[in-house]
Amino acid sequence: MRKMVGAEFNELVAFFDGMARTKWLGAIHDTLKEKTGSWQDQDVLDVGCGTGRLLLRGADEAASLTGLDLSTEMIKASQQNFFYHEYSQKSEFIVGDACQLPFSSQQFDLVVSTCVMFLLPVPQEGIREMLRVTKQGGAIAMLNPSVKMSQQEAFQYCKNHGITGFEQTTMLKWANVSTKRHRYDEEGLRLLLQQEGAQDVEHHSVLEGLAMITYAKKR
Known part of the structure; x- marks a missing residue:
């Protein structure tokens, strides 16, 4: 599986920012924020931050917010969003x-x-890095598609919930990419995390089982 390059995403800033603001992904971001608890006085990193929409949810609480992305244009958009919301400092x-x-x-x-x-060619490398930069006793949280995710299942979910237009398009594109990359079952992801130094792994099903939020502490 080929390595991703930032230029692939530079022209997709508007699409990904729109996706982050859809009701379905916005609700997942809200749930992830809830599952990670208060960010009060914490130093928080978002790996693959896109346009920074997830980090904005804890901007009032956190001591510092850091976003990393492969795309220069995504980073510019994040900087603009945080300037607009007066969190640049x-x-x-x-x-x-x-x-x-x-x-x-x-x-x-x-x-x-x-x-x-x-999306990563070898997701374990990314997870290992997430845990490396996390403080002892700190935590990581991720969103990944489950083994149940497919375009057919995503389309049925949209149909069942009246999701149409751009909202539907974004979910179907995510489903299509996931079938070409990596999907996880709970036990497999739990074992992978434990091998890399995580403990107290918790999975929270979203989109009626099409994806899951995973939260874990660093040993």
Whole structure:
């Protein structure tokens, strides 16, 4: 599986920002924020931050917010969003590779990543890096498609819930990419995380089992 390059995503900023603002993905971001608890006084990193929409949910609480993305244009959009919302003083956005994070070990209290790990040629490398830069006793949280995810299942979900137009398009595109990359069952992802130094792994089903939020502590 070929390595991703940032240029692939530079022209998709508007699409991904729109996707992050859909009701279905917005609700998942809300749930992920809820499952990670308060970000009060925490240093938080989002790996594959896109346009920064997830980080904005905890911007009032966190001590610092850092976003990393492979795309220079996504980083520019994140910087603009945080400037607009007046959070520039506590945020930093960096172009970088999820498999080679340019941060010190044990630098962050919380590391999150949505719609990214499953895209990597070797997701375990990205997960290992997430845990490396997490402080001892800190936590990571991810969103990944489950083994149940497919275009057919995603289309049926949209049909059942009256999801149409751009909202439907984004979900079907995510489903299509997931079938070509990586999908997880709970036990397989739990074992992978434990092998890399995580504990207290919890899975939270979303989209009626088509995807899952995974939360784990660093040993």
